[in-house]
Amino acid sequence: MNISDNNRITPDYISDLNDNEIFVFGSNLEGYHGGGAAKMAYERFGAIWGQGCGLQGQSYGIPTMHGGVEVIQPYVEEFIDFAAEHSDLTFLVTRVGCGIAGFHESEIAPLFKRALSIKNIWLPAGFVKILTEE
Numbered sequence: 001m002n003i004s005d006n007n008r009i010t011p012d013y014i015s016d017l018n019d020n021e022i023f024v025f026g027s028n029l030e031g032y033h034g035g036g037a038a039k040m041a042y043e044r045f046g047a048i049w050g051q052g053c054g055l056q057g058q059s060y061g062i063p064t065m066h067g068g069v070e071v072i073q074p075y076v077e078e079f080i081d082f083a084a085e086h087s088d089l090t091f092l093v094t095r096v097g098c099g100i101a102g103f104h105e106s107e108i109a110p111l112f113k114r115a116l117s118i119k120n121i122w123l124p125a126g127f128v129k130i131l132t133e134e
Helices: 036-044 069-085 105-117 125-133
Strands: 021-027 054-056 059-063 090-093
Touching (some): 021 036, 036 059
Parallel strands (some): 021 059
8 A cells, every 4th residue: 555645644844733643753762852853742742751652642752862773663663553553543753763863764764664554654755755665
């Protein structure tokens, strides 16, 4: 399935969420949400200071600041499983790991390959482009 056929592309900028929407952001393990999408999650969407991963308010943190892609992957897998179990929610994945963490979309997007088949996960356009061109 091509995710873009269903318009499941995360907007480039998210300032508000509907009640059933979750803002998915890159975090650090310590949960210090001081910059980038993490700061937005903390200031607007209920991210909890000191909680680095998982559901928190209307946000979901995926740690990306503690190593390479291989140590991020288990957190992405955990997120995808969580989203699949919560089909009543829509998860808007930001460019996780591609801001302050310094990864390129081509490094992070493949971690989300399985998310293409999960109807309640929306991905950034760049991730979708990479995943559907493989």
